[in-house]
Amino acid sequence: MNTELFALRHIGPRKEELAAMFNSIGVENMGQLMFETIPDEIKLERPLNLPPALSEYEFAQHINTLAEKNKLFKSYIGLGYHEAVLPAVIQRNVLENPGWYTAYTPYQAEIAQGRLEALINFQTMVSDLTGMELANASLLDEATAAAEAMSLLFAVRSRTKKKSKANKFFVSEEVMPQTLALLETRATPIEVELVVGKHEDFDFSEAFFGALVQYPGKTGKVYDYEAFTKKAIENDIKVAVAADILSLVKLEAPGNWGVDVVVGTTQRFGIPLGYGGPHAAYFATKEAYKRNIPGRIIGVTKDVDGNPSMRMALQTREQHIKRDKATSNICTAQVLLAVMAGFYGVYHGPKGLTYIANQVHRKAVQLTEALEKLGLYQENELYFDTLSIKTNAQKIEAIALKNEINFYYPAEDSVVISINEATSMEDLNKIVHVFAEAIGKEKVSLGNLDQDLIEASALNRKTSFMTQEVFNSFHSETSLMRYIKRLERKDLALNHSMISLGSCTMKLNAASEMLPLSNPKWGNIHPFAPVNQAEGYHEMLEKLEDYLTEITGFSATSLQPNSGAQGEFAGLMVIRAYHLANGDAHRKICLVPSSAHGTNPASAVMAGMKVVVVKATEEGNIDIEDLKEKAEKYSENLAALMVTYPSTHGVFESSIREITRTIHEHGGQVYMDGANMNAQVGLTSPGRIGADVCHLNLHKTFAIPHGGGGPGVGPICVAKQLVPFLPSNPMIKTGGENAISAISAAPWGSSLVCLISYAYIRMLGEEGLTSSTEHAILNANYIKSRLSDFYPTLYSGERGRAAHEMIIDCRAFKEKGIEVKDIAKRLIDYGFHSPTVSFPVAGTMMIEPTESEGKAELDRFCDAMIAIRKEIEECDKSEPNNVLVNAPHTLAMLTTDEWNLPYSRQKAAFPLPFVSANKFWPSTRRVDEAYGDRNLMCSCEPLESYMTETEN
Numbered sequence: 027m028n029t030e031l032f033a034l035r036h037i038g039p040r041k042e043e044l045a046a047m048f049n050s051i052g053v054e055n056m057g058q059l060m061f062e063t064i065p066d067e068i069k070l071e072r073p074l075n076l077p078p079a080l081s082e083y084e085f086a087q088h089i090n091t092l093a094e095k096n097k098l099f100k101s102y103i104g105l106g107y108h109e110a111v112l113p114a115v116i117q118r119n120v121l122e123n124p125g126w127y128t129a130y131t132p133y134q135a136e137i138a139q140g141r142l143e144a145l146i147n148f149q150t151m152v153s154d155l156t157g158m159e160l161a162n163a164s165l166l167d168e169a170t171a172a173a174e175a176m177s178l179l180f181a182v183r184s185r186t187k188k189k190s191k192a193n194k195f196f197v198s199e200e201v202m203p204q205t206l207a208l209l210e211t212r213a214t215p216i217e218v219e220l221v222v223g224k225h226e227d228f229d230f231s232e233a234f235f236g237a238l239v240q241y242p243g244k245t246g247k248v249y250d251y252e253a254f255t256k257k258a259i260e261n262d263i264k265v266a267v268a269a270d271i272l273s274l275v276k277l278e279a280p281g282n283w284g285v286d287v288v289v290g291t292t293q294r295f296g297i298p299l300g301y302g303g304p305h306a307a308y309f310a311t312k313e314a315y316k317r318n319i320p321g322r323i324i325g326v327t328k329d330v331d332g333n334p335s336m337r338m339a340l341q342t343r344e345q346h347i348k349r350d351k352a353t354s355n356i357c358t359a360q361v362l363l364a365v366m367a368g369f370y371g372v373y374h375g376p377k378g379l380t381y382i383a384n385q386v387h388r389k390a391v392q393l394t395e396a397l398e399k400l401g402l403y404q405e406n407e408l409y410f411d412t413l414s415i416k417t418n419a420q421k422i423e424a425i426a427l428k429n430e431i432n433f434y435y436p437a438e439d440s441v442v443i444s445i446n447e448a449t450s451m452e453d454l455n456k457i458v459h460v461f462a463e464a465i466g467k468e469k470v471s472l473g474n475l476d477q478d479l480i481e482a483s484a485l486n487r488k489t490s491f492m493t494q495e496v497f498n499s500f501h502s503e504t505s506l507m508r509y510i511k512r513l514e515r516k517d518l519a520l521n522h523s524m525i526s527l528g529s530c531t532m533k534l535n536a537a538s539e540m541l542p543l544s545n546p547k548w549g550n551i552h553p554f555a556p557v558n559q560a561e562g563y564h565e566m567l568e569k570l571e572d573y574l575t576e577i578t579g580f581s582a583t584s585l586q587p588n589s590g591a592q593g594e595f596a597g598l599m600v601i602r603a604y605h606l607a608n609g610d611a612h613r614k615i616c617l618v619p620s621s622a623h624g625t626n627p628a629s630a631v632m633a634g635m636k637v638v639v640v641k642a643t644e645e646g647n648i649d650i651e652d653l654k655e656k657a658e659k660y661s662e663n664l665a666a667l668m669v670t671y672p673s674t675h676g677v678f679e680s681s682i683r684e685i686t687r688t689i690h691e692h693g694g695q696v697y698m699d700g701a702n703m704n705a706q707v708g709l710t711s712p713g714r715i716g717a718d719v720c721h722l723n724l725h726k727t728f729a730i731p732h733g734g735g736g737p738g739v740g741p742i743c744v745a746k747q748l749v750p751f752l753p754s755n756p757m758i759k760t761g762g763e764n765a766i767s768a769i770s771a772a773p774w775g776s777s778l779v780c781l782i783s784y785a786y787i788r789m790l791g792e793e794g795l796t797s798s799t800e801h802a803i804l805n806a807n808y809i810k811s812r813l814s815d816f817y818p819t820l821y822s823g824e825r826g827r828a829a830h831e832m833i834i835d836c837r838a839f840k841e842k843g844i845e846v847k848d849i850a851k852r853l854i855d856y857g858f859h860s861p862t863v864s865f866p867v868a869g870t871m872m873i874e875p876t877e878s879e880g881k882a883e884l885d886r887f888c889d890a891m892i893a894i895r896k897e898i899e900e901c902d903k904s905e906p907n908n909v910l911v912n913a914p915h916t917l918a919m920l921t922t923d924e925w926n927l928p929y930s931r932q933k934a935a936f937p938l939p940f941v942s943a944n945k946f947w948p949s950t951r952r953v954d955e956a957y958g959d960r961n962l963m964c965s966c967e968p969l970e971s972y973m974t975e976t977e978n
């Protein structure tokens with residue numbers, strides 16, 4: 027074996043296993059399988075033009091050389107991004123630990139209690155600090171969270187008759203520029219009118235349904251919004267506050283004023299800047315809006331024995347169900363980052379956070395004093411960490427750059443300085459030095475660190491926070507390390523067994539791909555730092571864009587969207603801009619096949635389009651006749667078709683070119699949902715099938731780990747006519763000549779994790795990528811053939827082949843009293859995470875093994891599925907007490923003194939010989955989904971007897 031070839035590490039099946047797999051499928055070789063799977067007319071005409079594969083060792087050298095091209099200046103730019111100190115115990119045990127980063131979204135609650143608990147900690151921390159009743163488990167970034175707040179308030183405005191027609195949303199001019207840009211992007215298509223101004227001058231007229239203010243303001247000034255909120259409430263105007271999470275440790279919580287939503291980012295709770303992300307934003311609101319909260323929310327419920335357990339709550343409210351009635355398309359969020367920020371809160375606790383916030387604040391006060399001694403004028407009367415100095419910005423900038431320092435320069439006569447957890451006394455002295463030099467004065471020394479402006483102000487925080495036991499228990503490294511491990515052990519991730527999630531592509535996230543993330547030369551760059559300080563980043567990002575453009579067969583790529591769903595929205599907004607530029611403002615109809623992922627219709631509505639559903643045939647393909655009829659009918663107003671390819675049914679539809687041609691004939695553009703790119707790379711492409719734009723899920727196809735439900739990167743790749751409209755950013759220009767406004771807060775979205783996909787492509791090269799696609803298809807078809815006598819496959823291509831995933835039909839087992847979810851839970855007893863359940867067809871499972879799984883693991887999975895099939899045979903509807911409906915079986919249940927179930931303990935826990943070698947014990951019995959929604963509880967229990975004595 028060529029030990030330098032990364033492809034041999036990434037791809038599971040060994041060469042010597044292939045013959046048996048081909049034999050099982052009934053093909054001679056890979057060539058024949060590809061021939062039978064992919065329609066001839068869409069095959070690529072030439073191999074992808076990509077650089078040759080690097081070995082893992084070569085890549086490590088290469089990426090370090092690139093990292094050296096980034097310059098680590100001290101950034102005091104602020105604007106929602108601050109250098110942070112990631113506790114090493116969290117870096118090593120979470121960020122660098124596949125037990126955490128390779129986990130899937132916690133749909134199977136029984137094997138996800140660890141991250142569910144970590145996320146409840148995050149939610150509790152956020153609710154406490156903001157003073158709100160409820161917080162979700164993260165959003166993509168602060169700007170997106172603010173836009174989601176606007177959408178929520180717009181959606182609920184009709185609850186009071188007076189506001190049912192109001193369409194104006196007030197935005198304080200103190201709101202961050204990137205947030206304002208995103209609000210514009212989101213407001214325009216849904217016909218919300220933004221009015222920007224000073225909150226002091228706001229006229230509380232009837233036309234407004236809501237308002238957004240920033241706390242503290244973008245240049246650091248702290249306003250008291252209590253009176254403003256009161257007046258807004260009197261006038262039936264809802265208030266959202268974008269708040270800095272660390273400042274809330276010292277400043278009174280906005281929840282106390284009665285505001286409706288509080289949003290922000292938790293980046294400064296230990297998360298690297300990463301040149302823009304990923305970081306977890308937060309969204310906190312009132313109980314009254316619980317059914318409108320975007321993203322995911324974790325709730326406490328009970329299992330069948332009545333023991334408390336956790337789950338994702340209110341799933342019925344997700345876009346999957348609401349589709350074109352949804353007001354948000356958030357699916358993937360920032361789970362791993364929320365978990366890390368939550369652990370940061372656990373590690374420091376309320377006292378540690380108070381210490382950190384005090385240090386930051388007092389350093390800012392100290393700096394103000396020193397600068398005032400120099401004769402400079404600091405504009406903010408009350409501030410937390412950010413000073414605004416009136417002086418010649420150009421002069422300061424030149425000297426600051428010489429000293430490797432970045433400030434924020436909002437105007438010619440203004441310099442803004444944001445202090446953070448990583449700012450040392452030496453750093454403060456350097457800052458003073460820069461100003462002294464600029465105005466030609468002698469340097470002054472810093473005063474002492476005990477002056478606190480906030481404590482003396484009316485906004486001094488009096489509400490206690492994070493009094494729960496979990497935030498007051500794990501302050502030594504040993505105790506936190508063990509707490510993290512205790513939670514990790516409850517969760518099944520890719521380091522235990524295969525997670526064959528249809529549509530989600532849970533492939534290997536190689537250690538070599540992940541390592542660069544820990545390098546501060548990548549981690550510590552502010553997204554709004556001058557671009558010439560990020561040369562390493564730009565080389566990497568530009569190459570990645572080029573590779574993705576080549577792979578999709580298009581003309582350009584934007585890496586800005588932070589998830590697949592954001593990519594959909596971005597792509598549709600680009601299509602919208604294209605139609606507008608052509609004078610076709612009326613083109614608003616978006617055709618969406620009935621089998622589409624729920625985010626598709628939700629995104630279309632957000633982009634101001636009207637969804638028209640296209641039927642599917644019995645074989646699961648798009649009904650061409652219906653498509654043609656609808657394209658004809660709406661020809662005048664057709665904006666786009668959204669199509670997933672291969673289809674969500676796991677089939678390469680042979681009529682795809684006819685479909686895209688039809689749309690073009692009627693003046694529409696074709697949006698391809700790229701979630702299934704793992705079946706295309708190197709063999710066909712969105713460009714080849716005739717699409718105009720697609721998003722990719724780098725967290726599916728391109729090896730970014732799922733993180734337990736995020737981070738994600740959802741770049742869009744576009745054909746030539748759409749290039750001018752690619753999204754920009756208000757702080758640093760990106761995108762096309764005629765760019766749409768921002769889709770996410772940072773110019774290049776989550777730059778840090780783009781390193782992973784870059785590594786993936788560089789180490790596989792053209793041959794490795796193509797081979798990965800082939801093996802993904804091979805593995806799916808191998809499972810299909812092995813299960814064919816036991817489970818019917820719902821759909822196949824014309825020559826009987828599945829693509830990279832397949833759907834098995836479990837609906838017939840209802841006769842035996844068995845639902846598809848019973849199979850999902852029973853798989854846990856065998857040590858496996860269930861495949862996708864009931865998407866895109868209710869009562870089915872969608873299995874996607876990916877190329878990274880070897881034959882041995884595929885065989886174990888198939889053996890488990892076959893054994894379960896036999897267990898189903900033994901079931902009887904009239905006797906619903908069996909090994910399936912009782913699954914999963916916990917260790918506690920099996921070791922009770924009494925056992926009166928109609929099957930043995932051995933059958934329950936060790937149904938096949940291979941299970942005992944790698945037994946995974948679920949930490950809870952089956953959770954009660956309905957109970958949790960009826961009794962929504964989204965924070966950890968308060969510690970009743972919390973003691974106030976000082977800790978050791």
Ligand SMILES: *Cc1c(COP(=O)(O)O)cnc(C)c1O
Nearest residue numbers: 357358529589590591623701738
């Ligand atoms: C995963 C997925 C999406 C959404 O992507 P996110 O990154 O979760 O927002 C959209 N469509 C399909 C078919 C998917 O599988």
